[in-house]
Amino acid sequence: MxxxxxxxxxxxxxxxxxxxxxxxxxxxxxxxxxxxxxxxxxxxxxxxxxxxxxxxxxxxxxxxxxxxxxxxxxxxxxxxxxxxxxxxxxxxxxxxxxxxxxxxxxxxxxxxxxxxxxxxxVGPVLFTPPVEAAPPDLDPALRHVLVTAGTHLPWHKQALLDAAGQAARSLPDDVRVHVSLGSAVAVAPPPGVVVHDYVELCPRPAPLRRRRPPRRGRCARPHAGGGAAGGGVAGGLRPVRPRGAPRGRRRGDPAAAR
Known part of the structure; x- marks a missing residue:
């Protein structure tokens, strides 16, 4: 068992x-x-x-x-x-x-x-439950950054959007910040920010899950959960830990190691 x-x-x-x-x-x-x-x-x-x-x-x-x-x-x-x-x-x-x-x-x-x-x-075991949402349409002429939070708290989702908007304003014009909120939320995203419910930046057929998936972003700002960290490693995405994050009972521990 x-x-x-x-x-x-x-x-x-x-x-x-x-x-x-x-x-x-x-x-x-x-x-x-x-x-x-x-x-x-x-x-x-x-x-x-x-x-x-x-x-x-x-x-x-x-x-x-x-x-x-x-x-x-x-x-x-x-x-x-x-x-x-x-x-x-x-x-x-x-x-x-x-x-x-x-x-x-x-x-x-x-x-x-x-x-x-x-x-x-034994290394990360990557699995994304099937979702109906189509993979994001990423402009190949731009650089893309994914931001996740790993929470369902409405106040923190809004704080995440506000922080993403501030980051987008300070980044070059060819950078797009994508925020995954994990559930359907009617929000007006700040300029330079694209909001998703669920997102998979490294889609791959099930038989190929052990192979290196195609990289579709430049870096990821994950919440330091095991799945997000493993997906970033498998996709060759650079993880970024901003000051003051992550939040949660032990999210700081994997973030400190990675």
Whole structure:
């Protein structure tokens, strides 16, 4: 059985029937390691000095302590999904398989953090659910930049559009900024900005997904999610992380590494 990293009930259920199970994880930066910077603290880079390494160690202990008390703070019982403890005797997280964790990123883009031996980097697995929208019509005489946010919060979508408009005004005339909002929104885009619901800048037939897709943009400003980052790497697109972004509970961690 292969389970998504968010499906905490799968492991205990598989153990109960004697079935082996693996975990698939698109963001291995969230897996706790025995060295290096912890996740969830805003996107730390590895400490290079004794003081920096001491900061990393303190951060790892803080994250581990918080995870122990988080269920009580949230008023939930992990035993309801079969989890009797958060950590195994070897210190690894019980929610992930002890046999194999398939990390869906290239190992070269992750920090060295002494992860559990079950973790194997297998590279991004790219899949875009079928959508009815046609691929964007990109003028080959122009340069194109894709901006995504990874959120459905209306206020943040408007802030994203405002920021894209400011960027478009400061860029050369041959640059078009494309903003993907992820859902149908009736908005008036700023000059130089093209708004899409969903967009695939690197379309490719299913049998060719392991090949390098044709590059249709010059760079991407993704929200640091695993799929967006993997698609950019596969398409040869330069990722850009602006100041103050990304936003989210742990988006800073993959952004810091990439």
């Amino acid at each position: 292969i389970a998504d990293f968010t499906m905490g009930a799968v492991g205990p259920a598989a153990d109960a029937v004697g079935s082996p199970w693996w975990t698939v994880h698109p963001s291995p930066c969230a897996i706790e390691g025995r060295s290096g910077p912890p996740s969830y603290l805003g996107g730390w880079r590895p400490g290079q000095t004794p003081l920096g390494r001491a900061r990393d160690a303190a951060g790892r202990r803080w994250v581990r302590a918080f995870k122990r008390v988080a269920p009580r703070l949230a008023g939930v019982r992990l035993s309801d999904v079969g989890l009797t403890r958060i950590y195994r005797d070897d210190g690894s997280e019980a929610i992930y398989s002890a046999e194999r964790v398939l990390a869906l990123t290239p190992g070269a883009v992750e920090y060295e953090r002494d992860l559990p031996p079950a973790v194997r980097y």
